[in-house]
Each structure stands twice: as C-alpha cells, then as structure tokens.
Amino acid sequence: MSDYTPLKLGQPVPDFEFETYDPGTGDFGTFSLAAQVAKKRWTILFFYPGDFTFV
C-alpha cells in the first residue's frame, strides 16, 4: 500500500482504466478516466466488497 500516494480532494486523479461488464450494452468493455475527461463527463466511482453479497 505504501507505493500509493493518498488522493487529495481538489487535486487531479491519476488516470486509471479497468474492464467492465456493461448491462446497458450487454457486453464487456473498458472504462478509463482519460476517456471521461476527453468526453467532459463527471464520474461517480462506487466501490463495494463483492458480487453475490448484500450491497
């Protein structure tokens, strides 16, 4: 964990990317912050412990 600098409010978030399952398209895809910034769209990242649990 020590190699991660804590993110600060009001500061730029370093770019990230991950794979997704998108129920909207019914297909797999990728999500990246760079793409969101390019499209000028806000992002709400919602973490939870795990599928098949009581989110």
Next chain:
Amino acid sequence: MGCDVVTVSTDSKHVHLAWREHEKELAKVAFPMGADQSGGLSRMFGVWNPAFGTAERGVFIISAAGTLMAIEVNLYNVGRNIDELLRKFKANLYLSRKTSEACPSKWKDEGDKTLLPGAKLVGRVHEALQD
C-alpha cells in the same frame, strides 16, 4: 454536463455478468460494473481491505476535468444514501459554474438558497439562510 456512475469490486467482469443476470434486485441496474481483480484501483483510492482482499464501501465524485471533488467511505455494515450522493454531485456541478457561491447543508437543487462567502457573511450565516 453529464455524469456516469460506475461500480467497482474485486470480482471479474464474468462474475459481474453472472450476478447481474441472476439477482432480480439488479434487473434495473444499468451502470457499467468494473472489475478490479488486482485490487490496484481500490489501493489507489485508499479503500483496499487487505484482510478480505476486497474494496471498502467508498464512493468518489470526479469532475469532468478529472479532479477529485468528494469522498465518502463507510464500514461494511453502513449503507450509502443515494439522495445525499446525488445532492453532493448536483452541488459540485452547480458550483463548477457558480464558483463564488457555496451550497449549505440544506441545499438540494438549483434554485435553493446558496451562500456568498465573504466579509459580509461573517457572523451572519443565520440571517443569510433566512428568506
């Protein structure tokens, strides 16, 4: 200006698909479901739980410019309130246009009372909040 909600857990995209297809409570969920199997993204956002190898219940609002605007992290047994999350998003969106204003705690949507921080507001917040 638009906003996208994306959920993230350490499950794979295949498990996301299976859960979405199986769990009827998720029938209306249309958000992309992100796979953070390495836990790298959870570590980056400070919500990694090493004891379980999972993410904590964290939610982060990032502006269209890629700036971190809000953080909420709860323990596993406390749910997040979607109305409050939307309130915070709307307030941030509003303040990105009205940069000299501030949204007080009871602000819910555009048209609600805002504050104009400055010398005239010092010691006068109560009066400023009256209509």
